[in-house]
Amino acid sequence: MAIKTSDLNAKLFGKADKRRATTPQEAQKAAKEQAQIIELAVAGEELVAFELMRIPANQVEKETVVFAENAREQSFLNEHALSDVLSTLKERGQQYPAVGRRRADGKIEVLDGSRRRMSCILANKEFLVYVAENINAEHAKFLSDVANAHKPLSLYEKGKEMQSKLDSGEAEDQKALAKMFQCSEALVSGALKAAALPLELLQAYPNVADLGRPTIVKLHKQFSELDTSKQAKLIEKCHDQGRLVWQRSEAQGVARITKDVSETLEEWIEELAPRKRSAVNKIDLVKGRVSYTRKGNNLALNMKKIDDKTMKEILQFVESKLQ
Structure with missing residues (x-):
């Protein structure tokens, strides 16, 4: 009786369906078909074997963590920010496994796929992730950065990256940042303003990635005009009753909720510091x-x-x- 190559590999090596991917297209195809093992040359260097792991829904939070240097702000990941992933996940399950590395404590550190991870947690679904044993910090950062290129970062997240370049001296000013990130100086200015805002304030919105530069610039101006004590009171209002502002909105749809949140924040700011007419x-x-x-x-x-x-x-x- 004939035996499939994948089955033969399983008998000889205890592993089924081992693929070597030399191009992004091959890697994507292997991932989509959920090959048990994929061998990849990370950052064009040494070949690394990634094994497909299936994490039960009730163990995802316990057995996995997100790479600490991932530029994506995990606290922004809610049902609105992940609506694109959740719709597919609920209907057809996870289409592409995430990518991670095994830590010394046994946990899986997710390098590519933090949005898929959180979606599985919210939807109570099994989490698929390719895991490698020997991924150094440099390669981990490479995989994380490449992954984030697929789904644009919010202005806040971009601003955090830009600010770190300024702090480290890699960029001298906003003009240098614009050249480094290949964007306009206006976008750099907006991103830095977003990064200067408290995380707790931005969490008031249902999907921070949807906030454009005009909204950020206006919010930054309004918040900056408050003194320290009033800023603290505004933040306190944002987390009143243990619920975020967007969770208290009765509006329907992300756009309307976002508008409602902006109007609510403006009302609170006006109450805290009435404008002199x-x-x-x-x-x-x-x-x-x-x-x-x-x-x-x-x-x-x-x-x-x-x-x-x-x-x-x-x-x-x-x-x-x-x-």
């Missing part, structure tokens, strides 16, 4: 009929009991003066 004196021109207010170069007229003919004459006069 300059007094505008109203002057009566014709008592009971015409009054006006003047603010800077602006003039506002308030007229009562004006018939159509008079209105037309007044408008024509104004038009003739301002054309």
Whole structure:
């Protein structure tokens, strides 16, 4: 009776379906087909064998951790931020295994696939991960960075990376960062502003990755104008009742919840530090009929009991003066 090569490998080596992938396409195909072992040249260097592990749903949090240097902020990963993964996961299961390395304490450190990991936790699904025994720190960072390129980081996460480059001296200023990260200086400025905001404040939103530069810049300005004690009170409000702001919203859909959160934060900031409104004196021109207010170069007229003919004459006069 004929025997499959994969079965022969299993009998000889105790491992089934061993693949050697020399290109990203081959690696992707092997991963999709969930080959038991994949051999990869990590960072184009030595060949490393990754074995497919299946972690039971109730053991994912206990048996796996996320690589500490992963640029993706794990606290942002909720059902809204992971909706793209969760929809597929619930219907067809995990399509592509994650990638990790075995730590000295026996736990699996996830290098590529932190979003898939959290999705499995939220959906209570089995977690598939390719695990290697000998991955050094440099290669671990390489795998993690390559993985994050598939799903764009939020402005906050990009800003954290950029700030670390400034702190380490790898980049001198925002212009150097723009060149290093191949983006505009405006984006660099927005990302750094995002990174300067407290994590607890950004966690108010359902999906931080959806926050654009205008929202971040506005929030940064509003928050920066508060003194330290009021900033602390705002953060406290964000975590009141043990629930995040987005979890308290009654709006439906991420876009509407995001808008609702922004409006809520603005209301709280206004309560904590009401804006001083300059007094505008109203002057009566014709008592009971015409009054006006003047603010800077602006003039506002308030007229009562004006018939159509008079209105037309007044408008024509104004038009003739301002054309």
